[in-house]
Amino acid sequence: MSEVLPQSEKTEKTPYVAPSINGLLRRIESYDPAADLDMIRRAYAVAEQAHREQARDNGEPYIIHPIAVANILAGFRMDATTIAVGLLHDTVEDTGVTHASLRADFGEEIASLVDGVTKLTRLELQSDRTKQAENFRKLVLAMSRDIRVLIVKLADRLHNMRTLHYVQRQDRRQRIARETMDIYAPLAERIGMDRVKTELQNLSFAQLEPEADATIRARLNFLRGHGADVIEQVRKELTELCVEAGLPEVEVTGREKSPYSIWAKMQKRNVAFEQLSDIMAFRVLVPSRDACYIALGAIHGAYPTIAGRFKDYISTPKSNGYQSLHTGVTLRHPRNQKIEVQIRTSEMHDLAENGVAAHWAYKERPGAVASETEVVALGLNKLRWVQDLLEILEDSGAPDEFLENTKLELYQDQVFCFTPKGQLISLPRGATPIDFAYAVHSQVGDACVGAKINGRLMPLRHELQNGDQVEIMTARGGTPSASWERFVVTGKARARIRRHVALQQRQVNIDNGRTALAKAFRQEGADGSEKVLESILRDLRQATVEDLYVAVGNGQIGPRDVVNTAYPELRQAPRAPRMVPGLSPRIGSSAHHAAGRASGAGSVLTGVGAGISTHFAGCCHPLPGDPIVGIIAQGKGITVHTRQCQNLAGFSSSPERFLEIDWDYDVLAKSGQNAPHIGRVSVIAANEPAVLATLTNTASKHHGGVVNLRIVNRQLDFMEILVDLEVRDLRHLSAMIAALRAAQGVMQVERARN
Template sequence: MIDVDDLIALVRNYNPKTNEAKLRDAYDYGMAMHEGQFRHSGEPYFSHPVAVAAILTEMRLDDATIITALLHDTIEDTGSTYGQISERFGPDIAELVDGVTKLTNLQLSSSETKQAENFRKLFMAMSKDLRVILVKLADRLHNMRTIKSMRPEKQVQKARETMDIYAPLAGRMGMQWMREELEDLSFKVLNPEGRNSIIRRFITLQRETGDVVYQITNDIRHELETEGVEADVFGRAKKPYSIWRKMQEKSQSFSRLSDIYGFRIITQTEGDCYRVLGAIHRRWRAVPGRFKDYISQPKSNGYRSIHTTVSGRDGKRVEVQIRTRQMHEVAEAGVAAHWSYRDGVRAENPFAVDPSKWIATLTERFESAHDHDEFLEHVKLEMYSDQVFCFSPKGDVVKLPKGATPLDFAYAIHTRIGDSCVGAKVDGIRVPMWTRLKNGQSVEIMTAEGQRPQATWIDIVVTGRAKAAIRKSLREEHRERFIKLGRELARVAFEHVGKKATDKALKTAARQMSCNTVDDLLERLGAAELPARDVVRALYPELDTTGENVDQKRAVLGLRQGQRFERAQCCQPVPGERIVGIGIPGHGVVIHAIDCPTLEDHEDTTDQWLDLQWHSGPHGAVNNVTLNVTISNDAGVLGRICTLIGEQKANISDLHFVDRKQDFYRLLIDVDIRDVEHLHAVMLALEAESDIADISRHRDVTRSAQGAH
């Protein structure tokens, strides 16, 4: 374990003005609180907070962050309290320690609903003070470095969580070195054989070709000397997980994978970066499509660098990154560079982003999410996406995630442009909406008045902004349609009992049913969230005839005295149809239509079959039947369907859409009818309607009967 003097020395290396007494006090306090506690490895527990603090010194972070690291487990694992830490070290550090404690308790790899809520809490903590997540990432890094002492199943759980959440988050914050190490440590747990096979191939490759990194580094240095540019050159083989991912993405074997080496050139000035680029491209052939200029178009986390891939020695592809010293500091520390110190003062790096602005851009559209899935989608899109840069016809640059389409581009410019988009040109050529954009392309969006977002667009776009805007527009469009449909359903239901659905009646019903406005009530009716008969019942309970016109005991003949029965929901038999009863112990008798396919399941138990028939007398409108209806997507069609059903003295009890296409909708309509003749009359009236493409009786053999009479 690092002792207090060595830790202070690490801090003093970059911050001679550090508050040594406060660091020492935090060290002593943490050690005293964790006294008698041990890690799974058998080491004193306090060795872990000290190691986390040491990791953060590598990023030259301020005293408050280092002290938070030393104390980050005290509230959770010891008798220490928020109040005690606030009194001894100040409210700022107490807030940071409390924030890390709350993050530690979040189960980010839990079920989707809980995961979304926990991600909200994660981003809330980040928005208060980003240093909380820096301590948490360092905490996770040290835990992954020492994971071997944990139980195997716990190792897998932690490694998966690290790979899915913490590694991408570190990358999004610009801390690429931490992302790579977290990924590789997780890879070591999740697929040790895959990792070892890559390492073995590397060793074989080095034996066959010699030290390629050393050779190419010397080649680059020679070119820079010729150019007269002073720069540092570093080379390395890429991490095993990075190579494994490329093999999976490209479906290539290791022997066919070429860009497994990376080189970094650190220059004195920005101008030198472009001189180096020219020298590299003159010496080696550039690989098309593998050039990115993040100096002229920085990433949102402050990252600046030139990336290019060239064919080096023996045709081997090598990736080269070119940046200045200041750019390199931000590339290593990412957003954390904002807090880094040098010579006792906060380093004024012009490329370090303001954390509050960065977190604002990251969470900009999270709050527009209406449900857990949508929120999680936004988080993952914003956290895990790489970027491409495209140009508008005026030359403005639009940043988009990898895989973005012209529709994403349109919504990135303005929601109005996205909503009215009818087509796009990329580099002057008309392309489909689902085309994946590439770096440097020029995109022109074509719009038309009256165009509205289509439901299929959700599957085309990849950005959270576009998805949120499309969903909002669809909700508004559906609301208008549902209100119209709801008004028709209400009119028919009220006429069914000899009343009129006046504005006053609907307003009273809305109040009775806890709806804020009449439109809210009608929308719920149209969206099938509320049966129309419930609205009628709320105003005229004395007129509710549901279930009262038929003596249920006499509805079916052939049952024993007092024997219960229920209609099977798979075939929904109605009076006038031939029926058979199946005796179900504990459930009475389930009545099926004689042609119901599910009767095959009872062929071996014919002793349970009962020969039944409906009562020949009149039946009230109490039998529910589901109709499968395909209609054209035109204005007023749904309203006409409601009117036709109402004219046949039938009642719509439920309605929902099962398939929405550009020109046709398929929906299921639950209708209350008297008997089979009444059903035929309803279906005949609908079949005659020109906008109804198809109508049939819906039978669902997966449904079982519910509730006995």
């Protein structure tokens, strides 16, 4: 849905002229001569009549928006039914047209699709997060029934984002842009519509980070002026290499990366624009799958490759069907510039740009049948990730929790792992054996007790790598551990773990509540049977006796309140409160000493007033060099967290508690080694006596110290250790981690967060 300008707010009236759809009809006929153009005309007539009295924010007739959406869908080469839905998608929401009238005029299929898009449109009308999350459930359910609902919704959102600058209120523009960035761009990526995803991200980025967007665009313009010929020179070089390798039919194009992708890479690597070396990307289109590998060999033979940048998505496609070869190389002297090269066929490119929409016609039109490979690659026969979202919907309790877990599922930089039988499982980067187990099946995840990675027993928090073979060990009656939630990364796993923990906690509350009520009624010598409790459920605003037990068990309702509600005559007159003098802290006490020591943190921070107690959070252990933020706690001063700390989400409802602070690097430079900080690392090492000595000796050799060490998990082959190191700053910690990784007997070292 787009913004509607009421007639009363129009500044001037102009004669209404219905726009033509002849261009749209010609466009449809160019790729689908058998399309039902009469149905398109009838859909336009209904939409034009329904929206005749409405205008958009820029004063244009509202019908411009449905026509634009239909043209976007035609650009995807969608079927006539979907394009008709694009024309009609706002009629039920904004006009007097009803679902019944659409069904009578166009049939059940179109009416149902319009109804699905209408329900999704209400997402945009919600400012309350809980309502938005509740309506987001409808998105998942609608997608599971017909993916065309999502394709129409993406076209609708794309046109609204292109015209977002006409919305007057900045807060509304930013809310729509944030929703686009968080929900619709990832959804476009998951169905393979890369072109739509990129445009949505760039349009959203311009609204959310206007200064960063303007700076990057200005920098790109500067580079374009000083190296306009570089792209053309490299394009010719790549073309000549492919021709020499026996590939005369090759098309090479060069482009700059988009502003948002550059900004995202800067954030991920924590580097400035000038430090990015691969802002240019080149695409090589060849005639066949075999030719992709021939072109790859030719390019690798001519240029030095960049380690870790080669990815083969042809032999192992992404879950959305994307196929391509990616590699990074360094240009010859004197340029010495790094570039990214993508190699694919024209068919692969079409799928990469338009995803599911690229071959929708194969599935829909009579006489045209997609190959089994195409259908599987596109996910048209089974959208596995949509099924995962449905499971999250079932397992998540609160709407906010569902929205959070869904976002986890949408953002995926993938790794590919295998079961012992060779089944391929795609997971997000950073996934663990627990995530793998839940991806295989929810019951496998619930019963998981251990995992073997490439034949070796490894901890359940181990980070999986591309190509790992994972064997999950299960136990009958096994249940998820609440601690798993701290390291799983998929929304499906987190939703399932939370569901189990919630059910477990509910049972504990039921038992505690039942015991507390029995004791309270017994003390009064009164009847506390379930029959009595059922009679007061309405007064206590509880649905069932079990819910009442839960409310008492978690402290929401006091046992005495229940007794008094059942037997009002037992109420006692309230006692006058006793005045208790406050307790003064003893001078020299440990608490006083700790507070004084913590307040010293303020001396190395800017943005903190004099005399304010400041201490570093124990969840993320911020170090000089980390981006930081302060959280104000009444009576406790300021707690310093890293900006990546997961616990900051708990303060999102209280933005007034956030304080902009930074490190005072001048003070830190003067203090030198006299101002140590604590950096916490997680170490996985062989279960050998000498390992602990190796850790302490390595830390000492690199001018650090082990101030605390705790073995959190010990198995036959390995042990998992949390080590608190005394370091100067983030760079010192990184050097310590590198040294520990090289130490004998150490398998893995990572900075521990949260």
